[in-house]
Amino acid sequence: METLSSIDELGFPVALRQEVITNSTSDHSLLEATRTGDDDAFAELVSRYRNQITSYIYRMTNDYDGAVDLAQETFVRVYRAVDRYQSSYAFSTYIYRIATNLAISELRKRKRRRLVSLTGFFQNHDGSENCELDPVDNRPLQDTELVATERRIAVQRAISTLPEKYRAPLILRDVEGRSYEEISRILQTSEGTVKSRISRARDFLREKMRAYL
Amino acid sequence: MRVVNCKTVGREIEEADHEKNLTALAMGHLGGCEQCQRFYDERRKLRQLVASLETVAAPPDFDLRVRSRLANERVGARAGLFTNFTFGFPPLGLATLVLVIGGVFTLRAWNASTTNSIATLTETPQATGPSTQREQPLTEPEVRANAENRPLPIAKDGTVEATRPARQPKKRGPLRSGVALLRNGRRLATREFSSTPAPVVKQEEAVASLESSPIFSIEASSQPLRLSLDYSGGVSRTISVPALSFGSERVLAGDGLSLVKNSPKGAW
Numbered sequence: 001m002e003t004l005s006s007i008d009e010l011g012f013p014v015a016l017r018q019e020v021i022t023n024s025t026s027d028h029s030l031l032e033a034t035r036t037g038d039d040d041a042f043a044e045l046v047s048r049y050r051n052q053i054t055s056y057i058y059r060m061t062n063d064y065d066g067a068v069d070l071a072q073e074t075f076v077r078v079y080r081a082v083d084r085y086q087s088s089y090a091f092s093t094y095i096y097r098i099a100t101n102l103a104i105s106e107l108r109k110r111k112r113r114r115l116v117s118l119t120g121f122f123q124n125h126d127g128s129e130n131c132e133l134d135p136v137d138n139r140p141l142q143d144t145e146l147v148a149t150e151r152r153i154a155v156q157r158a159i160s161t162l163p164e165k166y167r168a169p170l171i172l173r174d175v176e177g178r179s180y181e182e183i184s185r186i187l188q189t190s191e192g193t194v195k196s197r198i199s200r201a202r203d204f205l206r207e208k209m210r211a212y213l
Numbered sequence: 214m215r216v217v218n219c220k221t222v223g224r225e226i227e228e229a230d231h232e233k234n235l236t237a238l239a240m241g242h243l244g245g246c247e248q249c250q251r252f253y254d255e256r257r258k259l260r261q262l263v264a265s266l267e268t269v270a271a272p273p274d275f276d277l278r279v280r281s282r283l284a285n286e287r288v289g290a291r292a293g294l295f296t297n298f299t300f301g302f303p304p305l306g307l308a309t310l311v312l313v314i315g316g317v318f319t320l321r322a323w324n325a326s327t328t329n330s331i332a333t334l335t336e337t338p339q340a341t342g343p344s345t346q347r348e349q350p351l352t353e354p355e356v357r358a359n360a361e362n363r364p365l366p367i368a369k370d371g372t373v374e375a376t377r378p379a380r381q382p383k384k385r386g387p388l389r390s391g392v393a394l395l396r397n398g399r400r401l402a403t404r405e406f407s408s409t410p411a412p413v414v415k416q417e418e419a420v421a422s423l424e425s426s427p428i429f430s431i432e433a434s435s436q437p438l439r440l441s442l443d444y445s446g447g448v449s450r451t452i453s454v455p456a457l458s459f460g461s462e463r464v465l466a467g468d469g470l471s472l473v474k475n476s477p478k479g480a481w
Contacts, residue, residue, distance in 0.1 A: 039280075046276055055269040068272055075279050076286060148265070155262050174263040180228070199227050206259055213258050 027091035166201035
């Protein structure tokens with residue numbers, strides 16, 4: 001009896017398909033294949049964008065589990081609307097638009113429910129916006145990695161306090177590195193508005209991150 | 214010639230991808246403007262801070278969960294497809310409509326048969342006699358017959374006649390009236406006399422069995438009642454009995470005898 005050393009030796013069609021779909025295949029081609037019923041093509045799209053979309057929604061909502069759920073919902077919506085997709089823009093613009101809409105909807109739901117974290121009860125001195133509890137720790141820091149981690153947490157907290165209309169363009173620009181043109185397409189607004197909102201968001205952040213600048 | 218000032222340099226700093234993308238003119242302005250230089254340093258550090266946020270990885274089972282949700286979507290889509298097909302396909306939709314209408318008619322017929330059996334159950338001798346028959350409006354002979362069944366004390370040569378015009382009774386569903394009859398488990402029948410002609414009772418008919426002091430009694434006195442007495446001399450008198458509501462009756466009497474006498478509860 002012959003023993004197989006790998007499952008690939010079985011020669012399943014799935015294995016053949018995986019050879020066909022490579023990293024060089026464009027998103028539009030994968031979407032076309034998905035439209036014809038090729039689930040592996042869609043799986044490739046998911047694997048390409050899952051981390052980006054999850055990370056983007058996490059930066060928007062500051063909630064990892066919720067971000068994962070919304071990222072999955074993003075892909076479900078892409079799949080559901082694959083027949084209506086128009087390839088006039090990049091697929092990344094399309095999927096980021098869906099993710100942005102979902103994230104903003106989630107933020108508005110939270111605002112309606114008035115879900116406030118336990119640490120969010122502490123406010124600024126002027127009482128304008130919530131600020132997270134960040135008790136001063138005067139002990140010497142252990143190493144530079146710890147400093148970097150603390151700084152990243154502070155940045156994330158500061159971003160999460162931004163109004164949603166400033167938060168999305170700032171993340172898309174300064175975290176995701178998208179161009180102004182792409183951001184304007186994702187947010188469906190003009191480039192001038194995008195630039196203005198990003199500048200305003202940086203002003204907000206500068207006030208909150210003054211200790212780190 | 215392009216004018217370089219703090220405003221244009223500030224806009225250029227905001228929109229630049231990297232510090233290297235600043236033009237030579239802007240860089241030259243930064244060298245001589247402390248305010249713009251400070252703004253440039255703040256923005257550069259701020260963008261470095263924000264850019265230091267690393268990409269958060271999706272969980273390992275992300276693909277599996279997406280596939281699972283898509284599978285659920287497909288199951289739901291199949292159910293929706295069946296629903297749309299059923300109501301979008303004319304013959305099936307029509308057949309469904311016919312079934313629904315047929316079901317409604319069958320239910321109504323069943324209700325009617327159930328009500329008839331209920332009415333049969335409620336027609337007992339103790340249940341105020343003829344008042345249980347409320348399906349059809351009473352005709353004049355029936356009203357007279359009802360009145361004759363009750364011993365009414367009236368004056369000599371007097372009659373009792375209806376003072377309220379006959380109206381068509383309000384049509385009620387048979388099931389509803391039957392259920393009302395059996396409400397609280399009591400075999401209680403009600404009758405609305407305002408919807409039927411009031412009975413006319415003549416004295417000689419009502420007092421035939423009485424020797425003197427003519428007395429007539431009316432059952433079910435818990436309802437409001439108005440008695441109209443018409444004496445033979447053209448004098449009339451109306452008595453309102455608030456506890457009775459089944460209409461008004463007109464008593465025609467000739468000799469002006471007292472109509473109410475020995476009236477225990479439930480009898481006038």
